Amino acid sequence: MPAETLRYAYFPGCVAQGACRELYQSTAALAEALQIELVELKKASCCGSGTFKEDSQLLEDTVNARNIALAEQLQLPLLTHCSTCQGVIGRVDERLKDAQYNDPAYLNQVNGLLTQQGCLPYQGNGEVKHLLWALVGDYGLEAIQAKVKRSLSGLKCAAFYGCYLLRTQRHLPYDDPYHPESMENLFRAVGATPIYYRGRTQCCGWPLSSYATTQAFQMAGTHIQEALAAGADCLVTPCPLCHLNLDSRQPEVEKVIGQSLGLPVLHLSQLVALALGIDPQRLGLDRHIVSTASVLRKLGLSPLSKGTLES
Structure with a gap:
């Protein structure tokens, strides 16, 4: 078992709270058994499943910059259990971290839209991690095997x-x-x-x-x-x-x-x-x-x- 209790800002996504409710339930049961603390981001919104960018890249980036900022406020990695959420939010995180150095005007535009709505700005100091990566990379295969x-x-x-x-x-x-x-x-x-x-x-x-x-x-x-x-x-x-x-x-x-x-x-x-x-x-x-x-x-x-x- 890891030396310290693992804590994550938990982004359950939409499908796991609806059509695949069993995913939400089994993730909670698994986390409890492994003594992983999930702090659910109840104010988070849908990542868009890749459809927002069909209308506007700015829309996808702004919506998900807000999601990431909610986890940053807790000073915890954002944890997903959905490959699509991981792909979308993780890619936005990469793009905005790149923008910090290569296109600060774009990042300012994203954060400007967030602050207009009373939301926290994106800082770029967090991490977006799928449950699979958390199990393999953070908890560890040997520790899981022992359980x-x-x-x-x-x-x-x-x-x-x-x-x-x-x-x-x-x-x-x-x-x-x-x-x-x-x-x-x-x-x-x-x-x-x-x-x-x-x-x-x-x-x-x-x-x-x-x-x-x-x-x-x-x-x-x-x-x-x-x-x-x-x-x-x-x-x-x-x-x-x-x-x-x-x-x-x-x-x-x-x-x-x-x-x-x-x-x-x-x-x-x-x-x-x-x-x-x-x-x-x-x-x-x-x-x-x-x-x-x-x-x-x-x-x-x-x-x-x-x-x-x-x-």
Whole structure:
């Protein structure tokens, strides 16, 4: 366990408080088990999921400079558990830190808009960090391994990194953006077997789903088929938007590709929390569209009935 209690300014994002409520719940359970303190940024706003910049880069930067400033006020790193939020907010942080030296007039413009609205200015002295990076880089794999109470031995997990987590930011201190291993190393630390397949670092198709639904579902179907062919018992993703496209829409994906799939898709926090001995019901494993029963049976646990978890 780390020498000091880890504390973060927690940015839960929108999807984890709505369509993927189980991510919010499992992150809280995981943090409690690891004695990580999460100070939730209740005044934070949606990062925009990359859509704000389609209208205005200034809009995206200003909205997320405010989010970062809320964490800076607490003198804590901003923690996300969404790859899309990490990609957007982390890239804004990089851009504005660059602006401090290369384009101070632009940073002044952003901060001017913030102060007009009574918001704190962006200082550029903080850090934006995904839960995966916090677990691997701050808490440490050996410390997590020492906390394991329920080995995931025999469970074959296929990581689905997606695209935002790996390649939106220029600097990725915890992994290789094209040949990542952080999730696979975490799987090994909790006793699971990592499964490799071609699509693990590709887009899930979610960004296309509002205007090219068939193509988006074909992309998702290809990834799931490849993971199944490689022997995966489940997909594990650090992004709730990927989870929506791969789990919530899997029945629609099956219709588009004309094949049954039935591959459970777990949030990263759920998988690690299972290894720490946390009750599956606490983790919202009954909220998934694709049943997680096969995963629980493989771990010697009883499947959950749909809807047993309180919202």
